[in-house]
Amino acid sequence: MSRNKRAELVERSLWLFYRNGFHATGMDLVAKETGVSKTSIYKHFRTKEELILAALQLRDTNFRSWLFDRMETLADTPKAQMLAIFDAIEEWFLEDSFQGCMFIKASAEYQAEDHAINQQSMAHKQLLADHFANLASAAGYVDPETLANRLMVLKEGAIVLAAMSHSAKPAQDARAIAQVLLETTARKQDA
Amino acid sequence: MSRNKRAELVERSLWLFYRNGFHATGMDLVAKETGVSKTSIYKHFRTKEELILAALQLRDTNFRSWLFDRMETLADTPKAQMLAIFDAIEEWFLEDSFQGCMFIKASAEYQAEDHAINQQSMAHKQLLADHFANLASAAGYVDPETLANRLMVLKEGAIVLAAMSHSAKPAQDARAIAQVLLETTARKQDA
DNA sequence: TGCGATATTAACAGATCTGTCACCTACGTA
């Protein structure tokens, strides 16, 4: 299997898992929808779980790169970029393909603390939090990790409510809270 | 089946679905773990989905009654009770049985907008938001619905992160944000 | 042309899924 075909297999699997759920998506369906025979899939991924992990890894890369790019495009300063998280996710909510956060859904279906899928989902969230903490640090906030974790609370809350209600409005609620939060949180040099 | 046995069946099913997930919990396991034969189960619930809906209904009643009681116990004024949401859920996160929000998980596995399970999950969230809005109104906030929705964002974000990270700390993050939010949001008579 | 590696098809194993069927048991009431 060429690198391209393998990548295509993982990408198409990603969408199937994302849209249908993990348990609800069988390997026969994956084979049918990706055009790759089940035998070939199992030559490259020993188990369904390995394929799910590969899909999550791709999703992690794609989503972080998309979000960080979007934040940079929408705002200049570190502080404004933190607020732009919520403009970016509002755009995401408005896409037809939006179905919630793949990692929340993955860890909901495989929630054992030591399960590889849950750990990989947690790692994704940690990478986001790290990026937010870097921005908070650049913006001069006294306790960047705490601020980053609080932005994560806002982001995850907005995603969950947007997915359940099929509405983009929670992004605006989260953004308004973030604005208050960014204004009232202590910075080293006030400006 | 007596009313008691039926209630016990639903309650035990609830815990199985909550802990294992919905697709991952088969009806044979439900029969085995509840002590009610599969035949009897299917005499009272025509499909697995009907049993899931009954479990969600019970969970809705139990959870709301627990949360609202806890909020009233922990705080006196409407404003303080809104903050006590986050003290209550922190207690919840610290319970061994905590596995995230059953409704988030349900709507993650059955996410079609018109699916009964998703609609019932959404209805639960709406009932919570309504209660918060009543408190916000009693506390004199100018736009109680908006404040209630924002508290929901905080609550859902904290639950998701607590479930994924197996930590109670997101409750404190959410509480700190709520505190700022409650202080900076417009009220009819400032006090 | 012919080799070697890889992919494909189709069937299969063995388990599990939802849901059903026929038959049996236990019990309250007449």
Next chain:
DNA sequence: TACGTAGGTGACAGATCTGTTAATATCGCA
């Protein structure tokens, strides 16, 4: 005692699940 009802048992249908096997086909490359 006899009857109706409600529940239990265990097997079963038919589909689907993950994962495998064996034979066939395709393709790059020498």
